[in-house]
Amino acid sequence: MAPQLEPFFQKVDDLSGSFIDRLRKAVAIPSISAQDENRPDVFKMGQFLASELEALGAEVEQRPLGKQPGKEHLDLPPVILARYGNDKNKRTILVYGHYDVQPALKEDGWATEPFDLTVDAQGRMFGRGSTDDKGPVLGWLNVIEAHKKAGVEFPVNLLCCFEGMEEYGSEGLEDLIQAEGKKFFKDADAVCISDNYWLGTEKPCLTYGLRGCNYYSISISGPAQDLHSGVFGGSAHEPMTDLVNVLSKLVDVQGNIMIPGLMDLVAPVTEEEKSLYGDISYSMENLHESLGSETSIHPTKERTLMARWRYPSLSIHGVEGAYSAPGAKTVIPAKVIGKFSIRTVPNMESEQVSKLVFDYIKAEFAKLNSKNTMNVWLQHDGKWWVSSPKHWNFTAASKAVTQVFGVEPDMTREGGSIPVTLSFEQATGKNVLLLPMGSSTDAAHSVNEKLDKRNYIEGTKLLGAYLHYVSEEPINA
Amino acid sequence: MAPQLEPFFQKVDDLSGSFIDRLRKAVAIPSISAQDENRPDVFKMGQFLASELEALGAEVEQRPLGKQPGKEHLDLPPVILARYGNDKNKRTILVYGHYDVQPALKEDGWATEPFDLTVDAQGRMFGRGSTDDKGPVLGWLNVIEAHKKAGVEFPVNLLCCFEGMEEYGSEGLEDLIQAEGKKFFKDADAVCISDNYWLGTEKPCLTYGLRGCNYYSISISGPAQDLHSGVFGGSAHEPMTDLVNVLSKLVDVQGNIMIPGLMDLVAPVTEEEKSLYGDISYSMENLHESLGSETSIHPTKERTLMARWRYPSLSIHGVEGAYSAPGAKTVIPAKVIGKFSIRTVPNMESEQVSKLVFDYIKAEFAKLNSKNTMNVWLQHDGKWWVSSPKHWNFTAASKAVTQVFGVEPDMTREGGSIPVTLSFEQATGKNVLLLPMGSSTDAAHSVNEKLDKRNYIEGTKLLGAYLHYVSEEPINA
Structure with missing residues (x-):
């Protein structure tokens, strides 16, 4: 056991009641970034964090981000930048989290008031933002407080970057991160983000990869306006007919992407990589439980996780411009836009992917011999990310997990993007x-x-233990 | 020239100003059946018609239809049933029209106030309901007035059935028609409906056929709730992938229905029928003008009109449950419902069509080997209608057209349904x-x-001339 951990752990247990109170206060502030009327609450939540951090002895700045693009009557909530400790002999760790939350109304089906933290007999603490992401953010504050009150020296310099617009596209954050890379963040030796989830319920994980996402639109247009299917059905090319034809050529029902050359861009699986999957705590039952159905494609856990994490996938999201309401309407839509996206993995470069997509869709449309007009374009892209699970940042975290939970963490990726x-x-x-x-x-x-x-209190211990291990982990590990 | 027509025609010309005034008064009443707040206006319009008919000497009844189903706070507007003349030695002609209109707002893009009839230099009378269907309905009233004022004996007994809910699905009408078939309508020798349009702008037509419509839904469902495409893409069967596959098997881009056996139900084209198409005043330019594009399927007028009128067509209208808004959303929809309809023609019976549709779609879905669940059902059907253009009702009308317009009418069908x-x-x-x-x-x-x-005034002459010709047309014609 690393020195200093036992008194820290003991203090976290002693303070658990007040840590839950801290979370209760935070949950009570409905800091919903997507709803204009809650913007003052988002600011209030930023102020709450800033005050707590200052009370703990951190230097805190509430960095304004200006007006919200497209909603200029609203100020963006500030990014809370904080520094705790400034010792040149210690490593500096940068942590990120967000203090805004998703909308929530009791009427949506909540069993309890969403902004009133309610703890049940099994220790489940219900409340909007409890896990996403107020609990993890407060975890870092709890770590500081427990060290102070236990009289344990803080092992690192801690830099905090807590934003208030994550649930609304992180408006303004990207520019700040790039601008502060060599300024406020310049001392950082490693970065830690606590804003995702264990793969299951019992075993912690460390996440070393994310898929990217290329989002495409295909528009097909013909007549100048929507047509009556009685009057024109059979005499004019229908954009919707063309579109379902093109969309049906993208991916087969077993999930195989039918765009030639696309799979050639995917990095081959190494034996070492393969060996990571067998031990991961996950089962087909877990998948079926989260699907709410048994409509899985692959027969095994390993193939399922690889399909989710390290192979690309293609999903058709919907059609804009066609009839989408309940009931029946006999319209021939004049212009329809199909939407689909490809989840990307190493080594798929966005430009290469788009070229293959565009060439293929143009060729398939040409084969149809339709007089309609087709366009295809990239709506947005975000690159995949893969880190080395052998980096000292990860090995330190792994030791911390083993220390706190008595088990080695699963090394996971995620299918989505952060x-x-x-x-x-x-x-x-x-x-x-x-x-x-x-x-x-x-x-x-x-x-x-x-x-x-358990996740909150042991998780606070984990964050603290991580800081201790990462402060002394050999760089060559 | 049939006796009595010249003085009638002259009187129509003399009264044209007051006939336009009558239309102006009718257009000024915003009898929009689809908007709750306009329901009193629909009643007002019914009262207007009843008063005008009574002033002309007709026996009039405003038949109540009870409460509106699903909107029980609203009374359905009455059907105006009127009888003009009761001479056992004359034929009795039943005419139908409707006095409600579609919604209209100046802001929608009208050049003039929609409920203020505005006549421009070319004699175009702009106003909501002018052509659909207040002008034709008032045409019958004008015919009575011109006969009275010209001192010309009315050639038939006239039965009127004018409804006020046509633009909202003719709520309540079907029951009334079936109930009155052997009561109020029992004397009718023939029926005339003026609620459709010429094929072009110069040449009148008589319409002897309509296509039917079978409207289908295909639902495909998999997971219990919408999924995140990052987390689940590649590991679960996606309902939208299955649906575009099935939809792509229904009709090809050239409009050919791919459901085996369906075309076998279609009555063969006779040589006599073929001969009707060549003379019809229509061109590919007319089609391209109404499409607003040159995305026609067939190269000739004849094939275009046959595709529209006497062959079935299949249109895909849209998808319910998938992402349909502008922008980008990375959702895997849990349940999607594809909507399509088949325009039917003789001799396609609805049950036969549905059996072929269901069998084919089930077989195509089975081929996909998806674990998702598929259902397909008929949302509604309406039968096609074809009459004989050689019936005396038609030959009488044809003579009236020749009399008034100096040209033989085109014998047309319509692709839609009435x-x-x-x-x-x-x-x-x-x-x-x-x-x-x-x-x-x-x-x-x-x-x-x-x-x-011109269409209103010469059209009034046509309706009157039709009544004269139909009163004496030999039954064997």
């Missing part, structure tokens, strides 16, 4: 670790969001 | 003629709806 991860990596040039606090059943973004008391 | 046509045929057992007043450029249901003064 764009800020890549931003921090690019701006600082340092390794980024994703160290989740919550579990797979926490229902972030959904009704009855919760954080288990 | 369900009331079949209802009157079934309830009365008599021939139904569609005798349009307005032209193809009248923009019914759209902004700047209009009726040309």
Whole structure:
């Protein structure tokens, strides 16, 4: 056991009641970034964090980000930048989190008031933002407080970057990260983000990869206006007919992407990589439980996780411009836009992917011999991210998990994207670790969001232990 | 020239100013059946018609239809049932029209106030309801007035059935028609409906056929709730992938329905029928003008009109449950419902069509090997209608057209449906003629709806002349 951890752990247990109170106060502030009327609450939550950090002895700045683009009557909430400790002999660790939350109304189906933290007999703490991401953010504050009150020397210099617009596209954050890469963040030796989830409910994980996402639109247009299908059906080319034809050529029902050359861009699986999957605590039952159905494609856990984490996938999201309401309408839509996206993985470069997509769709449309007009374009892209799970930032975190939970963490990736991860990596040039606090059943973004008391209190211990291990982990590890 | 027509024609010309005034008064009443707040205006319009008919000497009844289903706070507007003349030695002609209109707001893009009839230098009379269907309905009233004022004996007994809910699905009408088939309508020798349009702008037409419509939904469902495409893309069967596959198998880009056996149900084209198409006043330029594009499927007028009128067509209308808004959302929809309809023609029976559709779609879905669940069902159907253009009701109308316009009418069908046509045929057992007043450029249901003064005034002459010819047309013709 690393020195100093026992008194720190003991103090976290002693303070657990006040740590839950801190979370209760934070949950009570409905800091919903997507709703204009709650903007003052987002500011209030930023002030709450700033005050708590100052009370703990951190230097805090509430960095304004200006007006909200497209909603200029609203000020963007500030990024809370904080520094705790400034000792040249210690490593500096940059941590990120967000203090805004998703909307929530009791009427949506919550069993309890969403902004009133409610702890049940099993220690489940229900409340909007409990797990996403107020619990993890407060975890860092709890770590500072427990060290102070236990009289344990803080092992690192801590830099905090807490934003208030994450649930609304992190407006303004990217520019700040890039601008501060060589300024406020310049001392950072490594980065740690706690804003994702364990793969299951029992075993912690460290996350070393994320898929990227290229989002495409295909528009097909013909007549100048929507047509009556009685009057024109059979005599004019229908854009919707063309579109379902093109969309049906993108991916097969078993999930195989049918765009020639695309799979050639995917990095081959190494034996070493393969060996990581067998031990991961996950089962087909876990998948079926989260799907709410048994409509899985692959027969095994390993193939399922690889399909989710390290292979690309293509999903068709919908059609804009066609009839989408309940009931029946006999319209021939004049212009329809199909939307699909490709989740990307190493070594798929966005430009290469787009070229293959565009060439293929143009060729398939040409084969149709339609007189309609087709366009295809990239709506947005975000790059995949993969880090080395052998970096000292990860090995330190792994030791911390083993220390606190008595088990080695699963090394996982995620199928989705967390764009800020890549931003921090690019701006600082340092390794980024994703160290989740919550579990797979926490229902972030959904009704009855919760954080288990165990995940919060042991998770606070984990964040503290991580700082100790990362302060002394050999760079060559 | 049939006796009595010259003085009638002269009187119509003399009264044209007051006939336009009558239309102006009717257009000024915003009898929009789809908008709750306009329901009193629909009643006002019914009262206007009843008063005018009574002033002309007709026996009038405003038949109540009870509460509006699903909107029980609203009374359905009455059906105006009127009888003009009761001479056992004359034929009795039943005419139908509707006095409600589509919604209209100046802000929608009207050049003039939609409920203020505005006549421009070219004699175009702009106003909501001018052509659909207040002009034709008032045409019958004008015919009575001109006969009275010219001192010309009215050639037939006239039965009127004018409804006030046509633009909202003719709520309550079907029951009334079937109930009155052997009561109020029992004397009818033939039926005439003026609620459609010329194929072009110069040449009148008589319409003897309508396509039917079978409307289908295909639902495909998999997971219990919408999924994040990052987390689940590649590991679960996606309902939208299955749906675009199935939809792509229904119809090809050239409009050929791919459901095996369906085309075998279509009545073969006879040589006599073929001969009707060559003379019809229509061109590919007309089609391209109404499409606003040159995205026609067929190279000739004849094939275009046959594709529209006497062959079935299949249109895909849209998808319910998928992402349909502008922008980008990375959702995997849990349940999607594809909507399509088949325009039907003789001799396609609805049950036969549905059996072929269901069998084919089930077989195609089975081929996909998806674990998702598929259902397909008929949302609604309406039968096609074809009458004989050689019936005396038609030959009489043809002579009237030749008399008034100096040209033989085109014998046309329509690609869409007018369900009331079949209802009157079934309830009365008599021939139904569609005798349009307005032209193809009248923009019914759209902004700047209009009726040309020529179509209204010469159209009034046509309705009167038709009554004279139909009163004496030999039954064997």
